Amino acid sequence: AQSVTQLGSHVSVSEGALVLLRCNYSSSVPPYLFWYVQYPNQGLQLLLKYTTGATLVKGINGFEAEFKKSETSFHLTKPSAHMSDAAEYFCAVSNQAGTALIFGKGTTLSVSS
Amino acid sequence: DGGITQSPKYLFRKEGQNVTLSCEQNLNHDAMYWYRQDPGQGLRLIYYSQIVNDFQKGDIAEGYSVSREKKESFPLTVTSAQKNPTAFYLCASRLAGGQETQYFGPGTRLLVL
Numbered sequence: 067a068q069s070v071t072q073l074g075s076h077v078s079v080s081e082g083a084l085v086l087l088r089c090n091y092s093s094s095v096p097p098y099l100f101w102y103v104q105y106p107n108q109g110l111q112l113l114l115k116y117t118t119g120a121t122l123v124k125g126i127n128g129f130e131a132e133f134k135k136s137e138t139s140f141h142l143t144k145p146s147a148h149m150s151d152a153a154e155y156f157c158a159v160s161n162q163a164g165t166a167l168i169f170g171k172g173t174t175l176s177v178s179s
Numbered sequence: 180d181g182g183i184t185q186s187p188k189y190l191f192r193k194e195g196q197n198v199t200l201s202c203e204q205n206l207n208h209d210a211m212y213w214y215r216q217d218p219g220q221g222l223r224l225i226y227y228s229q230i231v232n233d234f235q236k237g238d239i240a241e242g243y244s245v246s247r248e249k250k251e252s253f254p255l256t257v258t259s260a261q262k263n264p265t266a267f268y269l270c271a272s273r274l275a276g277g278q279e280t281q282y283f284g285p286g287t288r289l290l291v292l
Contacts, residue, residue, distance in 0.1 A: 075219065098278045109183075109269055109283035110222075117278040156221065164277025165229060166212065166237070171221035 068093045068159050072170035080178050085129075085144040087173050089157035092138065098160035099140045100167065101131055105153050113155075116140065127151070152177045181206045183284035185270050190289045192257065192264060200255045200287045202270035211253035212271040212281065215239060222269065228253055229275065257289065265291050 073088040091097055098117050102110040114125025121133040131142045140157060154174050158167040183204045192198045202211065210229050214222040224237030228247040242261025247253055253272075257264045270284040 100280070102283075107267075107286070107288070109285045110271075110281075111283070112280050115278075115280060160277040165210070165235075166224055166227055167281055169214075169222040171219060 068097070068161050068168050070157050070159050070168055070170035072155075072157050072173050074173055075171065076174045076176065078176040078178065079147045081149055082146050085142070085147045085151065085175065087142040087155050087157075087175065089131075089140045089142065089170060090138055091140060091157070091159045093159055093162075095162055098164075099131075099133060100158040100160075101125065101129070101140075101142050102156045102158065103127075103153050104156065104172075110156065113142070147175075147177045149177050149179065151175060183270060183272055183282055185268075185284035185287050187287060188285070190287055191292050192289060193292050195259045197256055197258050198264075198289070200257070200268055200270075200289070202253045202255065202284060204251050204253075204270075204272045204282075204284075206272060206282065207250070208272035208282070209250070209275040210273050211247065212273075213237075213243075213245065213253070213255045214269045214271065216267040216269060216286075225255065225268075264289050 069092045071090045100115045101113040104110045114123045116133045124130045154172045156172045157170045186201045212227045213225040226245040228234035244256045268287045271281040273279045273281045
């Protein structure tokens, strides 16, 4: 069965520092992988997704993620954090039937000046 | 503008009362979803629907009911059988296909009086 593990429920970085949010998945079929961002009391917004093809995926707001099949990982990175990046981030994998997404428990990113 | 609307933004439920959360989309999406979000637990799937007049239970369907009489509408009823309904409820929709992006509404916060 498909599952997602996000390592670290809270990550704190300084403004200008590298952001690294970790996501590992389990899937019995080639996975479709997604990263979403959620600001307080709002819905989720897609940052980026991997379906097929190039394993390095670029998204909005300077974020990118690399699909590593051998490591079953899809970590999210951004070279330089900005205060506006403070939010909750969710990794998700499509279920085996392709009918729904399975979400990780989320990582809250804090950015200090 | 195309998008997903949820109403109301805040909803209060009294003991023993059923309440209905509205979700409407004008994106012409085939599939619609309801998630429940609690702090530290990520998003948990309540119900989803791939086509009109058909829906499937998610991981936490007990105490909830849905209908899908129109393609653009997918209301969720929180029944009195749901003993702990306080949460943030998110509706989403997407085109058919596991690689397709889910788009989210702004959410409804349900509180128990």
